[in-house]
Amino acid sequence: MSEPSVEPLPEGIAERYGLALPAQGERLRGGASGTLFRAGDFAVRREHADSESVRWEHEFVAFLAEEIDEVLAPLCAVDGSTFYLDEGRIVSVFPFVEGDELRSREGAFRHELPTLLARLHRRAQEWPVPDQRVGMPALRERDWDRNDWWDWSLVEKAPPLVRAFEELREWVGNLGDLCVCAIHGDFHPGNLLVRDGRIVAVVDWQYARRDWPAFELASVVWDIAWKRDSAAIEPGVRDAVVRDYLDAGGPGEPEVLLPMARLEALVTVLFSLTRAARGLSWNPEFTGRLIASLDDLA
Numbered sequence: 001m002s003e004p005s006v007e008p009l010p011e012g013i014a015e016r017y018g019l020a021l022p023a024q025g026e027r028l029r030g031g032a033s034g035t036l037f038r039a040g041d042f043a044v045r046r047e048h049a050d051s052e053s054v055r056w057e058h059e060f061v062a063f064l065a066e067e068i069d070e071v072l073a074p075l076c077a078v079d080g081s082t083f084y085l086d087e088g089r090i091v092s093v094f095p096f097v098e099g100d101e102l103r104s105r106e107g108a109f110r111h112e113l114p115t116l117l118a119r120l121h122r123r124a125q126e127w128p129v130p131d132q133r134v135g136m137p138a139l140r141e142r143d144w145d146r147n148d149w150w151d152w153s154l155v156e157k158a159p160p161l162v163r164a165f166e167e168l169r170e171w172v173g174n175l176g177d178l179c180v181c182a183i184h185g186d187f188h189p190g191n192l193l194v195r196d197g198r199i200v201a202v203v204d205w206q207y208a209r210r211d212w213p214a215f216e217l218a219s220v221v222w223d224i225a226w227k228r229d230s231a232a233i234e235p236g237v238r239d240a241v242v243r244d245y246l247d248a249g250g251p252g253e254p255e256v257l258l259p260m261a262r263l264e265a266l267v268t269v270l271f272s273l274t275r276a277a278r279g280l281s282w283n284p285e286f287t288g289r290l291i292a293s294l295d296d297l298a
Contacts, residue, residue: 140211
């Protein structure tokens with residue numbers, strides 16, 4: 001195993017936050033838009049991002065953290081701010097929580113995942129901020145031909161992908177009013193930390209935005225109920241996940257679960273194939289299985 005990467009922390013950060021921080025931090029996995037370091041009992045995030053977008057994220061996360069222990073609010077500096085600019089990058093500090101990724105262990109947390117998601121969505125509905133996050137449009141607001149997640153002109157167009165793209169584009173365009181609130185935006189087992197048999201943290205809020213909680217519900221159903229050796233969703237597990245979510249007060253509409261699950265698969269495929277076309281890392285086997293699922297979910 002390689003030694004952990006250790007790098008100097010931004011100068012003056014300890015004084016700015018009034019904390020006892022080491023001069024160097026150990027680089028951690030995670031942080032969709034930048035780098036993340038452990039600095040003793042704290043985590044330091046350094047990223048290239050729009051300041052208004054980060055402000056929206058921090059205010060939303062802090063609001064959730066008032067009632068949900070698994071959400072980690074950013075720390076306030078001595079001047080009351082939750083981030084600052086250092087050499088063109090935004091720096092913020094969070095509590096460090098010890099834990100392992102839930103990834104590949106979601107079956108053991110089949111009841112906890114939809115219940116936690118429902119709690120997040122319920123609290124998010126109470127957040128009084130109506131504005132969309134800067135630079136993070138909802139799925140309905142995205143340019144389907146080209147956006148920061150995918151470029152339709154670049155992807156290899158297998159027939160199931162073309163059918164799903166055309167049908168879901170029309171479906172989204174004609175979709176009636178659904179519940180909209182701020183959501184995590186990337187709620188999956190890789191962004192959940194567990195310790196001692198329970199979920200202790202929800203991390204990586206860089207894709208948070210105002211969107212359909214029903215889309216995020218479909219994502220959780222997909223993670224838990226998808227048969228790993230096929231392209232199908234297990235009906236009994238699906239129904240149990242939805243029931244746990246609704247029993248916990250989740251507002252996402254289960255009547256659109258199937259097209260939302262197909263939409264979630266489509267977005268993931270488009271993101272992956274766009275990365276492939278640009279010579280970036282991607283998972284061909286996983287993407288191929290998702291493409292195969294697009295017709296099954298129709």
